[in-house]
Amino acid sequence: MNLSTTYNRMKNPIRLALTTLLIVVPLTSTAQIGKYRNTFSIGANAGAALSSVGFDPSVSQGQHVGLTGGLSWRYTSEKYFSTICSIAGEVNFAAIGWKEDIRDANDNPVVNTNGSVEKYSRTLNYIQIPVFAHLAWGRENNGFNFFIQAGPQIGILLSESTDRNYDSPNLDAQSGRSNTTVEQESMKVENKFDYGIAAGAGLEYANSHIGRWMLEARYYYGLGNIYGSSKRDYFSKSNIGNIVIKATWLVDLSK
Template sequence: MIKIKPFLIATLLLTGFALPATAQIGEARSNLSVGVNGGVNLNSVSFTPSIKQNSLMGITGGVTARYISEKYFAMICGAQVELNVSQRGWDQLFETVSLDDNGYEVTSKDPSKTYTRKMTYIDIPFLAHLAFGRDRGLQFFVHAGPQISFLISESETIKGIDMNTLSNTQKAIYGVKIQNKFDYGIAGGGGVELRTKKVGSFIVEGRYYFALFDFYSTTKKDYFARAAHGTITIKLTYLFDLKK
């Protein structure tokens, strides 16, 4: 289980703003942009003890604000913050073992059983924005920084499972509400932005979120030693300039 001290969390929250604020020897900018974003999440959860899973797809979307502070040589420096509604969770993989024509065991997915937990969060990532390219035209960028999240709803789907014969792992999950509704972690990724003069910016981005906090209790007396999200996000963003 990963534990983070409070002072480290505060440091992470400031990371997204520290770089553009401290480097002032480049060409100064003052470009504020706002817009909307939307995309899909491919979700899984890191459990200890482990649970086999399928990738669970969810949606994400919200609003984005970005401030570009300067251009340092070929690198454009800024900070970005978002407010998103994001679907996460996991889909348990059930397997069945059978024998093939040669008598060898074959493991395959069991479609008769289903367990899915869907969790909806409010996500607030604070990201450093570093881009390379022309002021108008294509830019390549990277994002990195901390993210905090708040659980606003959850649901589970159980089908084809005998609730009287559950394993210890299943008993620790099935019907058990999420215990920690606050989540935090690190987000990072990159993408391509098309900046136009009149109609704004169009952005395609891939991002990964690694949670540093467990949504189930993970003390020594609890069943799980880790229960944290890992999310791949593919998203589109549209921004327009408020201040150039």
């Protein structure tokens, strides 16, 4: 993959990250204007991840559904006019990957020579560490607020597993797959380190007796590839993308 293609693929996520920094840096660098805060919170999160892999050549896919959860923390530094400014992070376990949508030329499920409707999915178990600029508007304590957050995320692959019900795919011209890209089915992940940009939005309810509860929808765009992407490799692109719906609970340790 040439430098121009790489640049074009990375341009929009990098623009998102730069925009986030341009918003957050002026806020955090003018603490004398805002109202100082010193609230450190820790807790836990859990949810579901709907993921896929952006292959090129393309692979027909549905959504791979897996669980994610781990530890959360947040440090609130100030309230700038009506904006509550924080930095937040997580250390999560996430079961992500891809699930193939195997169809023939007539958009019907493909039946293998063993008599089964072909099914294939790959689960990739990661430790993921995102760090966010977190901005919120509304009630800081004892009420609701709306928040957005964005920042970088890294991931380390722990293990992978495959769920398939055939030995060889049906590639027959009449009854077989319309999408004949199958190399990924026998390839182990080559790059165990993943990185990208994550951004989300949600609602938080804070109560002095039960802590802080958040419900969030988040999108992650991987900037790395799980397979090699040089000219001699089969795939020029194989980046992870996922949508995460999760709940988080935090308790304040200091104010």
